[in-house]
Amino acid sequence: MKCAVCRGPAVIDLRRHNANFCADHFLKFCRDQVVRAIDDHAMIGLGDKVVVAVSGGKDSLALWDVLVDLGYDAEGMTIGLGIGDYSAASTEAAVAFAEGRGLTLHRVDLREDYDYDIPTASAVTNRVPCSSCGMSKRHLIDKAALDGGYDVVATGHNLDDEAAVLFGNVLHWHTEYLGRQQPTLAERVGRAGSGDGRRVFPRKVKPLVRLAERETAAYCVLRGIDYIVEECPMAEGNRHLRYKEALNAVEAASPGAKQAFYFGFLDRAASRFAPDADGADEELPACGRCGSPTTGDVCAFCRLVERVAGREPVPVELVRPRRGGARRRQARTKARS
């Protein structure tokens, strides 16, 4: 197995590119893919201040590493989710990475700063943990970007993530989500009062959309980045992982299928689901508590905090989904709502 570039011994084969690479040319391949994603989708401009959403996993650490390597002004932000040992180890990996490279890492901790954690939120709301987790992370990273004057939020979503999300959106024909599934979401301005008073959502970009998760893992190994290998114990058995498995079966038989699926969508289908230009420019009202844009009086984050803050912490083991448990809990929740 020889490197497609230098014919030296290869360390990885990329079936969908029908190519093998040595360590150096694989790292270059990864950087080139990020550069191309940034260019193709107008992700980061010259002199932009970037904040990277860092979980401590392979994707976010690889992303931060590549962005710094490419010369971007990229700081990190990590959120302590309170998911037992998993969260502790994740934060540790993020801190170690930042300290080892002298990078700035901003930290928020749900329990310390808002008096709740994800297992407790899941138990109290009786919803799958991924629901309050995703919403909390989106709210806090948006807030950090606006408060801190960052131009853009970068997240580590890779090709497998985006293809699986797209598959889920297509399976249910969530046309509204399909209209928003883009590698770059433009910032939005409005009358809500958060941040600098005009921007209500920061620009959000996914520079790893051209890399598969096997590739970001290999990138970290070759760069000597210690990342947390475990998947979140609360996500076990969730739909997203099932969609990944179904697409993995297709990809195994037809290498490149995921890439064709995701980029074919962007090229030939996404615009058919684009929201009305009118609707997109509409000014969102501000949350009465925190000033974030919301469709109601109080935003979903403030409502969650109000409901779960200060409640007796529930250990992760008690809400960890058993086999089939997540589905059953979701089914019950849906029937009630």
Added chain:
Amino acid sequence: MKCAVCRGPAVIDLRRHNANFCADHFLKFCRDQVVRAIDDHAMIGLGDKVVVAVSGGKDSLALWDVLVDLGYDAEGMTIGLGIGDYSAASTEAAVAFAEGRGLTLHRVDLREDYDYDIPTASAVTNRVPCSSCGMSKRHLIDKAALDGGYDVVATGHNLDDEAAVLFGNVLHWHTEYLGRQQPTLAERVGRAGSGDGRRVFPRKVKPLVRLAERETAAYCVLRGIDYIVEECPMAEGNRHLRYKEALNAVEAASPGAKQAFYFGFLDRAASRFAPDADGADEELPACGRCGSPTTGDVCAFCRLVERVAGREPVPVELVRPRRGGARRRQARTKARS
């Protein structure tokens, strides 16, 4: 396990409907689903003459049986494809069904009538067999419908078929195919000279789209219909079957996922891919040989016949795809085209 209707002993459980049925109420369920599909999608009008494309498998025989049972004027047509024992047994099942019920079955045989068969066509053109097979069947059923004065062609595509085709079209974002994937395709008129001189494509309908293939099989068993159980030996390992497997995995975890995928598409997405109304009305030129509508001078069917008719028959075993063989052959064909 009790019947959801009469509380008698159930013989089948339908997870996606969260219901079990006894034999009688399951047969009623199947008929009701066909009636609803016909109504919802304006498939067959009062007094329409129907021709059913009959393969001898569970779907086409169940379809013919239900349509006759519902009082439709439905004759059958079957095509001898020359795929060894499989085709012989398929034709036998179709003939036995028609004779047992005193129904009219029209027969075409590729080798007798056009001097080729599918294995030979596949070997000579060096393409996957499903390619010449699908095209030949479409051409001959259209021709039979126009020549015979039938108002509508009914095919046995079931929910699993349509969901798998949709998955394939979505994976590749074949927007043109997505624009045409409908349970009812309206007839088209034009200047091509086939049939009655005005209609160039007959109306085509899929009345089984609300039934899964497990259900059409159960229908046949309960109605005492002898159908050919084997899958086509030449289709083994093809993409369509892989897409079915991927969706089966999703369906197993989320019963109803396929139905939501397919009908959600029809409800909320299909119109976004609809062809230009202008283009659809455009008059297609007629094939110089057979008068069928075509985009070139000679239609694809006449070109295939010209290329393969009279060639030494190739036995099915010689072109039967080995594991992975279909994919490799297709890859080569693509690279060449």
